[in-house]
Amino acid sequence: QSALTQPPSASGSPGQSVTISCTGTSSDIDNFNYVSWYQQHPGKVPKLMIYEVTKRPSGVPDRFSGSKSGNTASLTVSGLQAEDEADYYCSSYAGRNNYVFGTGTKVTVL
Amino acid sequence: QLHLQESGPGLVKPSETLSLTCTVSGGSIKRSTYYWGWIRQPPGKGLEWIGSIFNSGSTYYSPSLKSRFTISVDTSKNQFSLELNSVTAADTAFYYCARDADSSGSFDFWGQGTLVIVS
Numbered sequence: 001q002s003a004l005t006q007p008p009s010a011s012g013s014p015g016q017s018v019t020i021s022c023t024g025t026s027s028d029i030d031n032f033n034y035v036s037w038y039q040q041h042p043g044k045v046p047k048l049m050i051y052e053v054t055k056r057p058s059g060v061p062d063r064f065s066g067s068k069s070g071n072t073a074s075l076t077v078s079g080l081q082a083e084d085e086a087d088y089y090c091s092s093y094a095g096r097n098n099y100v101f102g103t104g105t106k107v108t109v110l
Numbered sequence: 111q112l113h114l115q116e117s118g119p120g121l122v123k124p125s126e127t128l129s130l131t132c133t134v135s136g137g138s139i140k141r142s143t144y145y146w147g148w149i150r151q152p153p154g155k156g157l158e159w160i161g162s163i164f165n166s167g168s169t170y171y172s173p174s175l176k177s178r179f180t181i182s183v184d185t186s187k188n189q190f191s192l193e194l195n196s197v198t199a200a201d202t203a204f205y206y207c208a209r210d211a212d213s214s215g216s217f218d219f220w221g222q223g224t225l226v227i228v229s
Contacts (some may be wrong), residue, residue: 001172001173003156036216036217045220045223046157046206046217046220047220048211048216051216052212057211089156089157091157091216092215093214093215098172098173099159099214101149101156101157101159102156103156
């Protein structure tokens with residue numbers, strides 16, 4: 001099971017939006033609505049930002065939104081803020097009790 | 111508030127066995143309907159799911175890592191554990207324990223992580 005593919009980096013100015021893609025296959029993203037997104041600041045623990053493609057855990061700002069089309073999931077951060085600068089990882093259920101993470105994207109706020 | 115804490119040696123010699131324990135507080139593994147998982151992250155690299163366990167002892171593992179890892183649970187101590195045999199330098203990583211919120215890989219509570227160096 002290969003890691004999901006994410007762009008290594010993405011950036012945007014404060015107030016703008018940035019969208020991160022996460023590409024999988026017909027065996028994972030395309031076949032299940034179990035895509036999650038995590039935010040990880042340097043030296044910190046990953047934090048769940050989105051689950052089941054579009055749902056936000058309590059406390060996560062609604063500036064963060066998730067979507068999916070075919071075998072590609074996306075995370076959009078609207079109204080970028082300085083504290084959004086972090087690494088972001090997607091993950092997906094891949095069937096047969098198997099999960100796979102993405103390669104990670106470093107988001108820079110310009 | 112749920113709290114998870116990893117414990118174990120920070121340094122392991124090559125070919126030896128790595129053993130880590132995750133202690134859960136603020137909630138009961140025995141009475142929960144969640145799976146509990148282990149994830150690792152080599153320094154400066156991405157996340158890798160290792161495996162997960164239910165309070166019954168039912169486990170599932172990453173197909174690419176399955177043969178080397180063993181996950182177990184001790185509900186009387188509210189702990190679950192990870193064992194990895196025949197470690198190599200490639201197993202050097204931060205090891206995290208976490209709760210799987212919806213039994214589909216959405217980990218909502220994480221331990222602080224423990225760095226294990228194989229050397």
